[in-house]
Amino acid sequence: MEKSDPVTVTLTDRLFDTLQRAIVEGEIQSGSKISEPELARLHGVSRGSLREAIGRLEARKLVERKPNLGARVVSLSYEQLIEIYQVREALEGMAARLAAQNMSDKEVEELQSLLNEHGREIEEVHGEAYFQKQGDLDFHYRIVQGSKNHHLIGLLCNDLYHLLRMYRFQFGMRSKRSSQAYDEHHYLLNAIASRDPEMAELLMRQHIRSSRRNVERMLLES
Amino acid sequence: MEKSDPVTVTLTDRLFDTLQRAIVEGEIQSGSKISEPELARLHGVSRGSLREAIGRLEARKLVERKPNLGARVVSLSYEQLIEIYQVREALEGMAARLAAQNMSDKEVEELQSLLNEHGREIEEVHGEAYFQKQGDLDFHYRIVQGSKNHHLIGLLCNDLYHLLRMYRFQFGMRSKRSSQAYDEHHYLLNAIASRDPEMAELLMRQHIRSSRRNVERMLLES
DNA sequence: TTGACTAATATTGTCGACACATAACAGAAA
DNA sequence: TTTCTGTTATGTGTCGACAATATTAGTCAA
Numbered sequence: 013m014e015k016s017d018p019v020t021v022t023l024t025d026r027l028f029d030t031l032q033r034a035i036v037e038g039e040i041q042s043g044s045k046i047s048e049p050e051l052a053r054l055h056g057v058s059r060g061s062l063r064e065a066i067g068r069l070e071a072r073k074l075v076e077r078k079p080n081l082g083a084r085v086v087s088l089s090y091e092q093l094i095e096i097y098q099v100r101e102a103l104e105g106m107a108a109r110l111a112a113q114n115m116s117d118k119e120v121e122e123l124q125s126l127l128n129e130h131g132r133e134i135e136e137v138h139g140e141a142y143f144q145k146q147g148d149l150d151f152h153y154r155i156v157q158g159s160k161n162h163h164l165i166g167l168l169c170n171d172l173y174h175l176l177r178m179y180r181f182q183f184g185m186r187s188k189r190s191s192q193a194y195d196e197h198h199y200l201l202n203a204i205a206s207r208d209p210e211m212a213e214l215l216m217r218q219h220i221r222s223s224r225r226n227v228e229r230m231l232l233e234s
Numbered sequence: 235m236e237k238s239d240p241v242t243v244t245l246t247d248r249l250f251d252t253l254q255r256a257i258v259e260g261e262i263q264s265g266s267k268i269s270e271p272e273l274a275r276l277h278g279v280s281r282g283s284l285r286e287a288i289g290r291l292e293a294r295k296l297v298e299r300k301p302n303l304g305a306r307v308v309s310l311s312y313e314q315l316i317e318i319y320q321v322r323e324a325l326e327g328m329a330a331r332l333a334a335q336n337m338s339d340k341e342v343e344e345l346q347s348l349l350n351e352h353g354r355e356i357e358e359v360h361g362e363a364y365f366q367k368q369g370d371l372d373f374h375y376r377i378v379q380g381s382k383n384h385h386l387i388g389l390l391c392n393d394l395y396h397l398l399r400m401y402r403f404q405f406g407m408r409s410k411r412s413s414q415a416y417d418e419h420h421y422l423l424n425a426i427a428s429r430d431p432e433m434a435e436l437l438m439r440q441h442i443r444s445s446r447r448n449v450e451r452m453l454l455e456s
Numbered sequence: 457t458t459g460a461c462t463a464a465t466a467t468t469g470t471c472g473a474c475a476c477a478t479a480a481c482a483g484a485a486a
Numbered sequence: 487t488t489t490c491t492g493t494t495a496t497g498t499g500t501c502g503a504c505a506a507t508a509t510t511a512g513t514c515a516a
Contacts, residue, residue, distance in 0.1 A: 022301045022469065049497070058471045059498090060282060064289055071293030073385075079244050080477055080498060095385040098328060102386075106324035163295075163317040164324075167389070244499065271467070280501045281468090302468060302507055 027057060027065040035074050035085055036178045043087035046075065072171050074178070090231055093179055096172065097224040101217050103168055104152065108200065108216035111158035112209040120205050123154050127194075127201055134190055148187075149173070151197055155204070155216075189226055196222070249279060249287040257296050257307055258400045265309035268297060294393050296400070312453055315401055318394065319446040323439050325390055326374065330422065330438035333380035334431040342427050345376050349419055356412055370409075371395070373419055377426070377438075411448055418444070 031051075034040045052062045066083050069075045077083040086092075115123075130147045156168045179185060187193060196219040203211040253273075256262045274284045288305050291297045299305040308314075337345075352369045378390045401407060409415060418441040425433040 024469080025301070047497075060472090061470060063498090064286065064469095067286055067289045068293065071290065073388075079247070082498065092385070095383045098332065098383055099325070099385050099389065102324040102328035103321070106320060110320065161317045161320055163314070163321050166295075167321065246499080269467075282502090283500060285468090286499095304468065304508095 023057065024061045024064045024068075027055060027061060028068050030055070031065055031069060032072070032074060032174065035069070036174055036181060038178075038182045040085055042085050042178070042182060044085055046083040046085065048082070072174060074174065088179055088182060093227065093231075094224070096175055096179075097220065097227070100168075100172055100176070101220045101224075103164060103172070104156065104220055105213045105217040107156045107159040107161070107164055107168065108204065109159075109209040109213035110161055110164070111155045112204045112207055112212040114160040115155075115158035115204060119154070119158055120201075123151070123158075123201060124205070126150065126154070127197055130194055130197070134194055148193060149177075155200075158204075183231065185227060185230060187223070187226060189222075193219070193223070245279060246283045246286045246290075249277060249283060250290050252277070253287055253291060254294070254296065254396065257291065258396055258403060260400075260404045262307055264307050264400070264404060266307055268305040268307065270304070294396060296396065310401055310404060315449065315453075316446070318397055318401075319442065319449070322390075322394055322398070323442045323446075325386060325394070326378065326442055327435045327439040329378045329381040329383070329386055329390065330426065331381075331431040331435035332383055332386070333377045334426045334429055334434040336382040337377075337380035337426060341376070341380055342423075345373070345380075345423060346427070348372065348376070349416075349423055352416060352419070356416055370415060371399075377422075380426075405453065407449060407452060409445070409448060411444075415441070415445070 031040075035042075040046070046066065048059050048062055048066075052059045055062070066075060066077070070077050070083065073086060075083045075085050126147075130151070133147070153169065153173075156165055159165065196215070200212060200215040200219060203215055253262070257264075262268070268288065270281050270284055270288075274281045277284070288297060288299070292299050292305065295308060297305045297307050348369075352373070355369070375391065375395075378387055381387065418437065422434060422437040422441060425437055
């Protein structure tokens, strides 16, 4: 009789999740100072637990801490976003390469149906926002999982993606290129399905570069 | 009047450094359990501070923690080492690409003299151990710095390199291919000096792949 | 002897309080 | 008024103690 995963997650764990969401979604203003006593009182928790949670946020680069001065939520800059995209290009490129080698046939099939789904939705809605918001992340997420490289998976899914979501939330970045992105996903998946690692990496990197250029344009307008 | 950097680093900081060194160099057996009360007593420090230090070690993937069970030093496996090399290939490849674009002429020159130095040392000593141990890291370190991408620099210099050093210490990995590595460094630096990002990335990735193959051979012997 | 159940022990999670550093403020000197 | 200095106040760093959970030891029955 399997006891269903006691969900005993420690208090610090829950706190961390809560704070991460609050920061990513902008409830806690980016760049603002974090007062330990205030936050602790607010969440009805001791400062010790809070500090451990903040420590984890720092590890994920969502807050910055200076000794004796306290912690601030990172402030989002254009330069930092570019840096993130460069790292992402490198890592996801490798993920695509590995996915072409290591994804199971079943996973590839499921990814194909997911992509078909996206295609229909784009036709129907004359696809505007949905794609970037959810579908895009889903697609990338699955490929990263398919790499089967746990270190890589951790770096992308635990660290980078939250930072990216933070930018999307706060800069209101929604792509106006869903049909192009869809095409790119299509080619990429073909490369993976034909087990062509070289091509998969190449296409993934192009896809991310073009996504970056799109973001650059968008930000330079405002 | 510049006050010289108060070196007030918090107690947790020093603890973290100490523990990180101890783990990397194998003083604390890999795979062994970390007892909070014991370690705290040993270092004459409270459990709270120790726990914060352990938290940072966890973020750098040097220890693994399970709720209510405590922390263990990561156990090094062949599979994990391969994973690390794959991540490293992706990240350092990108670093080399960016370095070719962003390194200052001065930095390139300094790197060239460093490499010449290495060349002389290899000739003299009929270069055995030195290269892998120090020179190799120096060279890579500088290129990563030259990328000017702080996110990338953090990932490589703060996280990956310590893990790698841990493997080297504990598996006693010393390369028997210093002259080949030297040649590869040479070609790579040429690409950077001629500001050829594409070629720089290509050569760096080949270099790391061949280093990985070397490590694989070495481990499969024992 | 083995197995399961219970009691005792040790370890982790959480808390509140104290020590110290930094920031805010008020008053004196220029 | 402006600047400097000493004082107050807020906030972070560190600690020791209590509560909750896991591990070990011990007991009894099969």
